[in-house]
Amino acid sequence: MRGGISFVLGALALAALQASVAAGESMTIPKQVTAGSAFSIQTTGSGPAVLYVAGPGQALSRNVQMGEPASFASGALHQAGHYLAVLVKGSSPVADGSFDVVPANQPAKLSFLAKPSRLPVGLRNGISGSVYVFDAYGNLITTPLPVSFALSTPSGAVQKRVVTTQNGAASTQMDSGAKEGAAKFIAQAGAATSTRVIEQVPGDPCTLQMSVQPSGQQLSVQTAPVRDCSGNAVPDGTIVSFTEKYNGIQSTVDVPIKRGVAQVEMPARPGATISVASGVVAGNEIRWEGGR
Amino acid sequence: MNRALLLSCALAVSSAAFGDQPQVHVEPPHLQGPLTLAQQTETAAIRDYLESWKSLQTAFDQNQAALLDADFVGTAHDKLTSAIDEQAKLGIHTRYQDRAHNVQIVFYSPDGLSIQLLDTVDYDAQILKGGAVLTSQHVRRRYVVVLTPTQVRWAVRIFQEEPQ
Amino acid sequence: MNKGGAVLAAAIFVATAAFVAIGTLHPVASADYFARGRTLLRPSSTPEAAVENLGSEIRLEQWQKAYSSLGNKAEFTENEFVHDLTGYYPSLRTYATVNSVEAHPLHATADTAEVQLILHWSTVVGGFVDTRDLHLVRNGDRWAVDWPLVKRQHVPPQVIPVNYLRWDVIYRGPGDDWGAQDVEAPHVRIVDMHPENRAEGVFVLGELLNEDVVPAFVSVRATLLGKSGATIASEGSFDMIRHTLLPKQVTPFLIRFPNADLSKVTSIRMDPLSVLVPASADPVIEVQNQKYNPAPGASLTGDLVNESGQTVNIAHVLTAFYDKTGQVIWVGGQYVDRALLPQTPVPFEIHVPEDLARRVSGERTITATYGLGDSM
Numbered sequence: 001m002r003g004g005i006s007f008v009l010g011a012l013a014l015a016a017l018q019a020s021v022a023a024g025e026s027m028t029i030p031k032q033v034t035a036g037s038a039f040s041i042q043t044t045g046s047g048p049a050v051l052y053v054a055g056p057g058q059a060l061s062r063n064v065q066m067g068e069p070a071s072f073a074s075g076a077l078h079q080a081g082h083y084l085a086v087l088v089k090g091s092s093p094v095a096d097g098s099f100d101v102v103p104a105n106q107p108a109k110l111s112f113l114a115k116p117s118r119l120p121v122g123l124r125n126g127i128s129g130s131v132y133v134f135d136a137y138g139n140l141i142t143t144p145l146p147v148s149f150a151l152s153t154p155s156g157a158v159q160k161r162v163v164t165t166q167n168g169a170a171s172t173q174m175d176s177g178a179k180e181g182a183a184k185f186i187a188q189a190g191a192a193t194s195t196r197v198i199e200q201v202p203g204d205p206c207t208l209q210m211s212v213q214p215s216g217q218q219l220s221v222q223t224a225p226v227r228d229c230s231g232n233a234v235p236d237g238t239i240v241s242f243t244e245k246y247n248g249i250q251s252t253v254d255v256p257i258k259r260g261v262a263q264v265e266m267p268a269r270p271g272a273t274i275s276v277a278s279g280v281v282a283g284n285e286i287r288w289e290g291g292r
Numbered sequence: 293m294n295r296a297l298l299l300s301c302a303l304a305v306s307s308a309a310f311g312d313q314p315q316v317h318v319e320p321p322h323l324q325g326p327l328t329l330a331q332q333t334e335t336a337a338i339r340d341y342l343e344s345w346k347s348l349q350t351a352f353d354q355n356q357a358a359l360l361d362a363d364f365v366g367t368a369h370d371k372l373t374s375a376i377d378e379q380a381k382l383g384i385h386t387r388y389q390d391r392a393h394n395v396q397i398v399f400y401s402p403d404g405l406s407i408q409l410l411d412t413v414d415y416d417a418q419i420l421k422g423g424a425v426l427t428s429q430h431v432r433r434r435y436v437v438v439l440t441p442t443q444v445r446w447a448v449r450i451f452q453e454e455p456q
Numbered sequence: 457m458n459k460g461g462a463v464l465a466a467a468i469f470v471a472t473a474a475f476v477a478i479g480t481l482h483p484v485a486s487a488d489y490f491a492r493g494r495t496l497l498r499p500s501s502t503p504e505a506a507v508e509n510l511g512s513e514i515r516l517e518q519w520q521k522a523y524s525s526l527g528n529k530a531e532f533t534e535n536e537f538v539h540d541l542t543g544y545y546p547s548l549r550t551y552a553t554v555n556s557v558e559a560h561p562l563h564a565t566a567d568t569a570e571v572q573l574i575l576h577w578s579t580v581v582g583g584f585v586d587t588r589d590l591h592l593v594r595n596g597d598r599w600a601v602d603w604p605l606v607k608r609q610h611v612p613p614q615v616i617p618v619n620y621l622r623w624d625v626i627y628r629g630p631g632d633d634w635g636a637q638d639v640e641a642p643h644v645r646i647v648d649m650h651p652e653n654r655a656e657g658v659f660v661l662g663e664l665l666n667e668d669v670v671p672a673f674v675s676v677r678a679t680l681l682g683k684s685g686a687t688i689a690s691e692g693s694f695d696m697i698r699h700t701l702l703p704k705q706v707t708p709f710l711i712r713f714p715n716a717d718l719s720k721v722t723s724i725r726m727d728p729l730s731v732l733v734p735a736s737a738d739p740v741i742e743v744q745n746q747k748y749n750p751a752p753g754a755s756l757t758g759d760l761v762n763e764s765g766q767t768v769n770i771a772h773v774l775t776a777f778y779d780k781t782g783q784v785i786w787v788g789g790q791y792v793d794r795a796l797l798p799q800t801p802v803p804f805e806i807h808v809p810e811d812l813a814r815r816v817s818g819e820r821t822i823t824a825t826y827g828l829g830d831s832m
Contacts, residue, residue, distance in 0.1 A: 052382065052426065054375075054382075054384060054386050055453075056348070056372060056375055056388075057371050059375055059384065059386075060378070060382075080452050080454060081452065082417075082453045084419050084427055084429055086427040091421075091424065093427055096427035098431070100454065100455045102454060102455070111634050113403055113406065113634075114637065115402070115403035117637050118669075128401075128402035129402075130405075132406075132438065132635075138371070140438075140452050142452075166324055166399070167408060168450075169408055171399075173402060194635075196637055201668075202669065204667075235669045235703065237703055238669065239704045239705040240704075241706075248748075251743060251744040251746065252746065254702075254740070254741075254822060256738075258621055258737070259619065264740070264742070278704045279704035279705075279706065280647060
């Protein structure tokens, strides 16, 4: 039903437009306008009219004296897209047309998606970065542009890549370094830059070594400083599990590493076997012979 | 005057199809980047994108920006909402009817958090004031679209039309 | 109103009046008790009756009556008696009620008797049982219970140094700044998973590892899938998991599918969930003296020792039982009903189903703890 009504109204509008052209009422529209730039639409004819410009990005109107140009100041029309323009005199359309607004070619803003924000050291292609490049009005710049990616790791090493955008997007992958700490991941296109911080964290404990000392009626069990295979200290709070087995009886305790080591007191039972593990990594085993 | 009537008849033929389902052609993905796109993800993203056209049409026709909320997020949502508010203030509304889509996914970001597609769309566009159609035009343009996942679906985050 | 309706109304009125009359003349004992405040208790003329009476008074929280009936009440105050039952410190007992009472005679002479009192407590996380062996003394025609008071435990004055370690999290906050970073969810991994078909249904058990360097709030959901990939059932681990996992910590989990049949399941989808949460590395709980007691009545017994200086109000013990190949074959759990005071052992016991008991070759126990003010 709507289609039918639309058709009739559309037919009437076209008929009126045709009549107007015959009466010398028209407008000259630029085919393409850069987003945010000043431009004008020249009209012919006489008398007052209203110019409507509408698209999915913006809708504007201008009161015009026909025969004079309708001016759009810098920044007035800034959303990229296809726009319809129609000149209305009284309540009748007298001229119409359309034009495109295209993004400015100067990058002003980047949407930089960097993942993950935290990962273990020494991971090949573990870090990914994707960039979408926008102009000052938030329009995606779809013409090819070079984007440079740089990852500065805590050791001072810098990985660099330059990727040309396709349809406004560019992406890359980087390796995490061998040293723990915050790495800076920077994307740059023209004058626009964006920085992300990637936290490089130690990996699993590499060798878990503990020692046992008598402490009154108890045994003091303590690990050596716990490090990953790159020599980074495993962070405080990491759980180390101690197990003591003696004559069919077992004692277990999960202890967080504090100040680099895990330490706990366990029952002193001559002949007991004490083992240590963290996550899926097992450490050494000690048989306590009562201090002998 | 006879020419005007002829044009009107031509418009009649096209307008009779107003409200019909658009023809959709999906090209195989042509991806840059290391991540492969699962068929299920591709289907869901394109389905959600095509649905977003329906809410866009209704929102612009009825000047109700809230109808965009389910399908658009971020920049696209803000721009479209602003355009609807502006046309409502001018006392006009716009009617978009998509006729054909030619869709191809061109980028799936390595983090899996964005999908970019290109769509060559044939559509009819009208500006209306009250009940009167001020202009009616057939348009063929390329859309650059970026979708990002929300909790339940892919939503349009960048929705940009450009000359072919 | 039609005639039929009037007859029905009259019949209901007469029947109601008849029931009221019967109820008044021959009341049910419990109704009579609640209506008039009378006691259901029978005279304590036998040891069992005396213990049953005491159990009923405890169940009804009639502490004064229960205390008054004790033969050895001069040895402690009523307050101590109440706290012996409800906990000297806030604990699971504080929020528990006695559901039922059993009395089992053990031994009797003319003037003394031994009777076992079993109190079945119920809480929001399940029940626990309190067993007391009571000594009774005859006093004329009545028997009086000597209550075996468990005295308040006192921790010797001391200073326990704690290097307090905690993680706080600042999230990105609301808004839609696309591409802006947020803190990454902790990386967790299921390191073992095994479905077990039992008479009660299907049990999915396994272990989950936090392989990250930050604490995680975790849970696991399992979905049973049928032949065509259709979902048969989906369940979560609920409380059969330690929810707060510190870096490199492993928790067992158990997911129950009541009435499900493993033969109809073609695959199981596992969805571990992890969220970054603020957490503390303390308290540290040592699980001492773990001893596996084989069938019949297979169980794991042991003691929890709070190694830190703060009182733990509620502790949940979770044990993974392994077969000789190292695969998890059962996960058992028990809430400890008393608060864990610093350096003070509190016993626990976790039962193992008889049919699995013979296959148990090893076990690993962890505890989840909650202090007052913590969010559970």
